[in-house]
Amino acid sequence: MEETAQQDLVFLELRQKLQSGILFVRSDVVRDDADVKVESKQDSILSIQTPDGTYQVNLTPGVRLVETTCQKSPGNNERGSHFRLRLKVEETSEFPCSVIGQLRVSVTYSFLCQSCGSVVLQDKTFGRVLPLPNGNWNALVDDWCCHPDPFANRKLLPRDGDCLLGDTFLLLARDGSCEQTLVREENSLQKASAEQKRSSKLVTVSCRSCSVVLGEEVTAEVLKFYITEILVKPRDDGECDLTQLSLVSKPNSERQRFLEQTLASRLVELSSAQSIFRFSIQTPDGKAVILLWLLNTDALVASFPAIAVRGDSFISANDVHPGEHQSCQAVQAVKVLYILCSDSKLKDVVDGWEKDISVHPLPLPQSSCEELQQLLMSSTSRLPAFLRCMNSYQVAYMRM
Numbered sequence: 001m002e003e004t005a006q007q008d009l010v011f012l013e014l015r016q017k018l019q020s021g022i023l024f025v026r027s028d029v030v031r032d033d034a035d036v037k038v039e040s041k042q043d044s045i046l047s048i049q050t051p052d053g054t055y056q057v058n059l060t061p062g063v064r065l066v067e068t069t070c071q072k073s074p075g076n077n078e079r080g081s082h083f084r085l086r087l088k089v090e091e092t093s094e095f096p097c098s099v100i101g102q103l104r105v106s107v108t109y110s111f112l113c114q115s116c117g118s119v120v121l122q123d124k125t126f127g128r129v130l131p132l133p134n135g136n137w138n139a140l141v142d143d144w145c146c147h148p149d150p151f152a153n154r155k156l157l158p159r160d161g162d163c164l165l166g167d168t169f170l171l172l173a174r175d176g177s178c179e180q181t182l183v184r185e186e187n188s189l190q191k192a193s194a195e196q197k198r199s200s201k202l203v204t205v206s207c208r209s210c211s212v213v214l215g216e217e218v219t220a221e222v223l224k225f226y227i228t229e230i231l232v233k234p235r236d237d238g239e240c241d242l243t244q245l246s247l248v249s250k251p252n253s254e255r256q257r258f259l260e261q262t263l264a265s266r267l268v269e270l271s272s273a274q275s276i277f278r279f280s281i282q283t284p285d286g287k288a289v290i291l292l293w294l295l296n297t298d299a300l301v302a303s304f305p306a307i308a309v310r311g312d313s314f315i316s317a318n319d320v321h322p323g324e325h326q327s328c329q330a331v332q333a334v335k336v337l338y339i340l341c342s343d344s345k346l347k348d349v350v351d352g353w354e355k356d357i358s359v360h361p362l363p364l365p366q367s368s369c370e371e372l373q374q375l376l377m378s379s380t381s382r383l384p385a386f387l388r389c390m391n392s393y394q395v396a397y398m399r400m
Helices: 137-144 252-274 344-355 366-382
Strands: 010-015 020-026 037-042 045-050 053-058 063-072 080-089 108-113 119-125 128-131 162-165 169-173 182-192 197-207 213-219 222-226 230-234 278-282 288-304 307-310 313-316 324-329 331-340 360-363 393-399
Touching (some): 020 045, 037 063, 252 331, 252 366, 278 366, 288 324, 288 366, 288 393, 331 366, 366 393
Parallel strands (some): 053 324, 278 360
Antiparallel strands (some): 010 020, 020 080, 063 080, 108 119, 108 230, 162 169, 182 197, 197 213, 278 288, 307 313
């Protein structure tokens, strides 16, 4: 990977709980630390002035700059200038809820394909919205029961009018409209268990309009929908408002943004509710793809990429004229460490995680696992070189 191929020109990370932050300005923007001036123009607006132009970051309300000190970047100082910031945080930002945290009883919802906006299930009202046990509950049954496992080979399934909430999916009872909106397809898979490998059938359900896999058929009467593949819209005034949803494929960047926000919000919810910080991102057959370690949940991040978009054209750092003004909004993000399970050099680390019952499994469709992998790698490549790694782990930010 080239050091500066995708690296952002300016990168800012603020830690709300620590009331501190770091600012990195790449060497092709500024050659000397004295050429950089960082100040608060107004409350919650951070101005970064360089000879080539001004970069303005709009912070969240209640966050403002107190002091800036310059610190040389570790390693090769030609890479850029590294600054430490002190903040005054009067009000920390609230985390947005995932769809898992938003569903309520006695509210009418419509379920839509996230990829194309087509309605999958319409006007669903739930009498019960209940959480399922977490992914490792089977491993703890021996500690609960003094007799053989009473839950062996039994599935927890919703009745009509129920919505059961998994970590990354919803279980719903099938209704008659599914025949017009969904397509089912049987797939053979080899699932590895502790004792043996066994063959089984995975029945996927796809959107009839765009053929994107939305989930699985658990039984003939029960469907599993992954939260990374669906939109859930409440009916506010007697009818679900679908008029603003495009029925054509969303741009790829919008899909990535939805995936990033959905998973980041869910990681925060699980860590807050269950004190879980290490996750194994898995395909439906239980194969681990990514090992994810949630590090910080209080970050605000902002960046100015080396290639930005102006109207219909792309601009690079060399196209920014002296005195030109650029601005962006600082957004909430979670900082994660991750390992790709396909990396043979880290097999010992991967094996250790797989044997640790404190690591929480998060199942996702195969396509979403691949998208998340690309999203994390892209985030890493945009960071300053000295911030990309921690020991064996890669560093990434997932924005909410």
